[in-house]
Amino acid sequence: MQHPVEKFPDSATLAAELASRIGHLLADATTVRGRASLAVSGGSTPIPLFERLAHLDIPWEQVVITLVDERWVEPTSTDSNEHLVRTHLLRDRAARATFIGLKNQSLRARDGETGCEEHQNLVPRPFDVLVLGMGSDGHTASLFPGADTLAAATDMLSGRHCIAVTPVAAAHERMTLTLPTILDSHQIFLHITGQEKYRVLEKALAEGPAGEMPIRYILRQNLTPVTICWAP
Numbered sequence: 726m727q728h729p730v731e732k733f734p735d736s737a738t739l740a741a742e743l744a745s746r747i748g749h750l751l752a753d754a755t756t757v758r759g760r761a762s763l764a765v766s767g768g769s770t771p772i773p774l775f776e777r778l779a780h781l782d783i784p785w786e787q788v789v790i791t792l793v794d795e796r797w798v799e800p801t802s803t804d805s806n807e808h809l810v811r812t813h814l815l816r817d818r819a820a821r822a823t824f825i826g827l828k829n830q831s832l833r834a835r836d837g838e839t840g841c842e843e844h845q846n847l848v849p850r851p852f853d854v855l856v857l858g859m860g861s862d863g864h865t866a867s868l869f870p871g872a873d874t875l876a877a878a879t880d881m882l883s884g885r886h887c888i889a890v891t892p893v894a895a896a897h898e899r900m901t902l903t904l905p906t907i908l909d910s911h912q913i914f915l916h917i918t919g920q921e922k923y924r925v926l927e928k929a930l931a932e933g934p935a936g937e938m939p940i941r942y943i944l945r946q947n948l949t950p951v952t953i954c955w956a957p
């Protein structure tokens with residue numbers, strides 16, 4: 726499947742447009758189903774998007790927000806994706822949303838998998854909207870190239886929502902949503918900014934093993950629509 730690439734003049738315009746589209750999709754879902762779900766990424770790219778979303782006038786009390794991945798650090802750490810979401814998204818109007826994170830009390834991520842599964846079962850799925858980022862190594866969520874559990878995390882028949890991952894070249898153990906759970910979404914947006922990420926995207930869209938650039942698992946499937954949003 727060819728997924729559309731939408732280019733914006735700058736990252737602020739991208740964030741404003743993407744927030745508006747997500748807001749409409751969530752509001753429509755609350756009208757139709759009485760509830761909605763939004764899964765978001767961490768890292769630095771989504772901060773302006775989160776700040777736009779937080780101001781939207783939609784029925785946030787009917788929205789459940791979760792993460793596509795988490796670094797296995799305390800939620801008070803500035804490396805924590807939960808910390809990022811609490812700081813930049815769960816405020817203003819969006820403070821009324823319910824947040825279900827991925828980090829729990831287990832010392833090691835792999836010991837936290839069962840607890841994560843239980844919590845993820847509370848999130849309405851299919852996700853109405855899921856927002857992915859992409860690293861310069863082609864990882865998305867915490868599907869990292871060369872990671873010990875990448876095969877399990879991308880197994881479409883695993884029946885798992887969450888899998889612990891130890892990246893080869895990035896800090897922290899992680900918890901990631903699995904590929905089948907990521908794809909259990911009505912709409913995925915891939916949100917990337919900067920020339921370097923555009924070059925990584927071009928490489929990912931070319932031929933090569935999916936495991937070398939796990940974003941390819943998202944770009945090469947045709948179960949779920951993906952809109953790629955890029956700005957310099």
Ligand SMILES: O=C1O[C@H](COP(=O)(O)O)[C@@H](O)[C@H](O)[C@H]1O
Binds near residue numbers: 865
């Ligand atoms: O570690 C992570 O990195 C990716 C990309 O982050 P960015 O800072 O380059 O935007 C992110 O999508 C993922 O959720 C996060 O855990």
